[in-house]
Every structure is written in C-alpha cells, then in structure tokens.
Amino acid sequence: MSAGESSGADEKKYKGVRRCRWGKWVSEIRVPGTEEKLWLGSYSTPEAAAVAHDIAFYCLRRSSSLTALNFHAMLPPCVNSDMSYKSVQKAASDAGMAVDAQMIISNSSVNNEIKANGNDDNGGSWEIKAKWDWKTKTYIFFVP
Numbered sequence: 674m675s676a677g678e679s680s681g682a683d684e685k686k687y688k689g690v691r692r693c694r695w696g697k698w699v700s701e702i703r704v705p706g707t708e709e710k711l712w713l714g715s716y717s718t719p720e721a722a723a724v725a726h727d728i729a730f731y732c733l734r735r736s737s738s739l740t741a742l743n744f745h746a747m748l749p750p751c752v753n754s755d756m757s758y759k760s761v762q763k764a765a766s767d768a769g770m771a772v773d774a775q776m777i778i779s780n781s782s783v784n785n786e787i788k789a790n791g792n793d794d795n796g797g798s799w800e801i802k803a804k805w806d807w808k809t810k811t812y813i814f815f816v817p
Contacts, residue, residue, distance in 0.1 A: 687743045689726030690719050698722040700769065702729045704758060711758055714766045717773045725769030732761040775803065 689700050693715070700713040700722035711733075713725040723743035730742060739745035756764065 687719055687723035687726070688741070689713075689730065689743075690722040692719070700726045700729075700765075702726060702733065705733055711762050713762065714769050716769050718776050721769040721772035721776070724772045725765040728768050729761050729765040732756050732764070733758075771803065 689702055690698055691700075692698055697715040697717065698719045698721065699715045701710045702713060703710050711729060713722070713729055716722045716725070727742040727744055731739075734741075
C-alpha cells in the first residue's frame with residue numbers, strides 16, 4: 674500500500690478533506706458569507722489535504738477555538754486573517770504540497786524536514802517548516 678492509501682477501516686477522517694474515486698485527497702473550504710468555495714488542491718495523502726484546510730480555516734475564520742482544526746497544536750504562527758483569498762489559497766496549497774513532498778521524502782528515507790514559503794499581498798513573506806515525528810506520526814510545525 675502506498676503512503677496515500679489505506680484500508681477503509683483504517684482511514685482517518687479529517688475535517689475539510691475527502692477522497693476522490695481515483696485515490697487523490699482533496700480539500701476546499703467555503704468562503705465566509707458567500708456560497709463560493711475556495712479550492713485548496715488535491716494531494717496524495719489525507720494529512721496534506723488536512724493541513725491545507727487548517728491553514729485556510731484559520732486564515733478565513735480565525736476561530737477562537739483551535740479544536741476546530743485537524744492539527745490544532747501545529748498551526749504555524751506565520752498565517753494571518755488579513756490575507757486575500759488568493760493568498761490564503763496559495764499558503765494552504767503550498768503547505769499541503771510540502772506535506773505531500775515530505776511523505777515522498779520520508780518514504781525514500783532521505784530527509785524528514787520540509788519547508789514552504791511565499792509572499793502575502795502586502796509585500797511580506799511567510800515560511801512554514803515542519804518535521805515528521807515518527808513516534809506520534811504527525812507533523813510538528815515550527816518557526817524557523
């Protein structure tokens with residue numbers, strides 16, 4: 674079985690994540706106050722799609738309760754609520770792709786650290802680093 678596949682009984686359910694018939698994991702989120710959905714991408718692993726959803730959820734809704742997130746203890750502090758929808762989409766997608774890349778790297782036993790960075794609408798930049806923790810089988814996000 675590959676990194677993105679698991680048996681139906683073992684499959685973990687993450688908020689904002691669904692699996693397509695062809696095996697990819699996708700994530701999207703509704704834009705607050707509208708009927709519009711913001712596409713966050715398709716990924717090889719459910720964890721990648723869940724991280725993308727968490728970042729977008731936090732940026733768009735800035736929930737006072739982080740328990741609404743999939744990985745509430747690992748939200749990077751570099752995301753904020755004053756980003757445009759396009760910047761939120763890019764930050765979420767970049768983080769999800771970084772998690773997918775980490776899974777590929779982890780499976781090849783080369784490295785277990787990932788990094789994603791980008792720019793916001795105000796000319797500032799952001800960076801996310803994460804390291805796979807084999808004991809907890811989760812990503813630990815940190816500020817460089």
